[in-house]
Amino acid sequence: MDAVELARKLQEEATCSICLEYFTDPVMTVCGHNFCRECIRMTWEKGKGKKGRRKRRGSFPCPECREMSPQRNLRPNRLLTKVAEMARQHPSIQKKDLCKIHQELLKLYCKDDQSPLCVVCRESREHRLHAVLPIEEAIQEYKVKLKESIKHLRDEMMTIEKLQIKEDQTLKEWQEKVKLQRERILVEFEKMSLFLADEEQRLLTVLKKEEEETSEKLRENKAILDQQSHSLETLLLELEDKNEHSALQMVQVRQGDLCPLEENSLKTQYPEAVPTVLKTVCRVPGxxxxxxxxxxxxxxxxxxxxxxxxxxxxxxxxxxxxxxxxxxxxxxxxxxxxxxxxxxxxxxxxxxxxxxxxxxxxxxxxxxxxxxxxxxxxxxxxxxxxxxxxxxxxxxxxxxxxxxxxxxxxxxxxxxxxxxxxxxxxxxxxxxxxxxxxxxxxxxxxxxxxxxxxxxxxxxxxxxxxxxxxxxxxxxx
The missing domain is CATH 2.60.120.920 (SPRY domain)
Incomplete structure (x- = not known):
């Protein structure tokens, strides 16, 4: 008997025939069959209401052999408790290795449905025409594919790791470029600010010079006009004063005194007009x-x-x-x-x-x-x-x-x-x-x-x- 068959036998011995699970607190009837204490109790509780089943007071039929067994004579089976625990912990006889329908070991693999089968499932109408192989061979094929997938994933991980290193380096280089560009922007704008400040000062200086030169010319023209206005006003007062003289006094006055403008060649000088169109323009570079x-x-x-x-x-x-x-x-x-x-x-x-x-x-x-x-x-x-x-x-x-x-x-x-x-x-x-x-x-x-x-x-x-x-x-x- 191989290890798989032995494990299957152990699983059968450790399984309750009522709940089909590993024994929990197993007890033995008089006839020698074992059940979970709760399972046999529930079974007998259900049988109380059925007539003709109970032959004597306090006795119930065994679910396996139908022999009458007194309920008070149930004996704990400590050995079976240990066997059930061993079966529960044994990796080769887990429930997932058994067919859920037939409770048989899954020894075959259906390639069409890509699912494991037991020998009973193999003979069923559903899988009879399908391609089936021993589960060990399917596992071997799966392991080969799994190995290839693992290798591929490892290769991909190595590629990604290299790309991560490259991206980290690229990120550092990019951040360094941004840092240098930020510094360059600050420097260039600082230079531009200084240049604009100098250009502003230059334009203001040129404008001030233009203002002063034109203002000086306008002031000179105003001074000339003020002086001539004063001279003309003085002459006008003199002539008005002579106009008050008597007729005889007027006749005795020299002609030169009467016509000072012609005699003394006094002529009004009008200053040259000063252009007031601004030459300094407002121009901000950029x-x-x-x-x-x-x-x-x-x-x-x-x-x-x-x-x-x-x-x-x-x-x-x-x-x-x-x-x-x-x-x-x-x-x-x-x-x-x-x-x-x-x-x-x-x-x-x-x-x-x-x-x-x-x-x-x-x-x-x-x-x-x-x-x-x-x-x-x-x-x-x-x-x-x-x-x-x-x-x-x-x-x-x-x-x-x-x-x-x-x-x-x-x-x-x-x-x-x-x-x-x-x-x-x-x-x-x-x-x-x-x-x-x-x-x-x-x-x-x-x-x-x-x-x-x-x-x-x-x-x-x-x-x-x-x-x-x-x-x-x-x-x-």
Whole structure:
């Protein structure tokens, strides 16, 4: 008898025939059969109500052989208690090694169902046609596959370990790069701060020198005028005094005393006019590049354009304007002068856009922002009071009266590209020359009362073109 069969026999001897589990507190009947004390008690309790089964008082049939056995004669089987404990602890005869249906050892393995079988299951209709092999062979195959899987997993673990080491090294290198870059940023911004401070001081020094030189010339001119005014006042008093003389005294006065200006060649000297146009410009290095980080794509709203305003989309190579007859019916269209607004409205945040210009001859344009509810039918001054914050770009000496009822900030020599920066929360609208980064003008106020739109206005036909993003705008002659 092999070890497996011996273990099976031991398992059978240690198993209660009622609960089919290992004995718990086993007892022996008179007939020599063993049961768990609780199992035999429950069996006899159930049999009390059945007539004809009890032959004598206090005796019950044995579940195995049906021989009558007195209930009080149940004897504990301590040896079987030890055997049951041994069977319970023995690894080769655990319940999992037995067929749950037939309580036989699982000696076979079904490859089709991938499950262990006992010899009884093998002959069943369910497994009769399946491929079956001894469980030892299946275990050997499984061990081979398991060994291959273990090897593969170990290889994978080694690969992952190498990758972990590499990633740790990469992380350290990355952190070192970030550290160096952080230090570089701090150093470069410190240098830029020092440079900007020096440039600020230089511009302030140049401005102060310009202020002092112009102020000195203006003071000199004022002193000359004061001196001549004093001399003229003295002569005027003398002449008025002589005017009080009698007629005879006047006749006796020399002609030179009567006409001091001609006799003494005293002439009024008017000082040369001092120009008061500032030469020192406000230019912050790198400011335009910084503002471009807030750049937005501004596109003119065709539905609001003046009827004779032509819009051409260069990217799509097509005209966006509508026929004049149909556009006049649009209540949102500008009718007072050649204007158009952007499609987007801004009620928060910071926004920057640029406008290109190609002026020809005398022209007047206006750029900036306006409230989204400004008057588009009437001719109103383009002033902040009416909801317009614009810079007027003028070339030549002609002005457009329909726009200039309240003249905004005007440039006589407008740049070819203008940048507009809106800081809604700060209440600022600033204008810059994109070519050299010069600050042109800033409107500042506490708050805006509503949404704002980019505003573009042309002066007259044949005055040039305005380029807004990819759209070219001009007035049809």
């Amino acid at each position: 400011q335009i590049e910084m503002l471009k980080s807030f750049q937005v794509d501004v596109v003119p709203d065709v539905e609001t354009a003046y009827p004779h305003l032509v819009l051409y989309e260069s990217r799509q190579r097509c005209y966006l304007s509508s026929p004049v007859e149909s556009t006049l019916r649009n209540r949102d269209r500008f009718l007072a002068y050649p204007c158009v607004v952007g499609q987007k409205t801004f009620s928060s945040g910071r926004h920057y856009w640029e406008v290109g210009m190609n002026l020809t001859g005398d022209a007047l344009w206006a750029l900036g922002v306006c409230r989204d509810n400004v008057s588009r039918k009437d001719r109103v001054p383009t002033s902040p009071e009416n909801g317009f914050w614009v810079v007027q770009l003028s070339k030549g000496k002609k002005y457009l009266s329909t726009i200039c009822a309240s003249t905004p900030f005007t440039l006589m020599e407008p740049p070819s590209h203008v940048g507009i920066f809106l800081d809604y929360e700060a209440g600022d609208i600033s204008f810059y020359s994109v070519n050299d980064g010069t600050h042109l003008h800033t409107y500042s106020q506490a708050t805006f009362s509503g949404p704002l739109q980019p505003f573009f206005c042309l002066g007259a036909p044949k005055s040039g073109q305005m380029v807004i993003s990819t759209v070219t705008v001009w007035v049809k002659g």
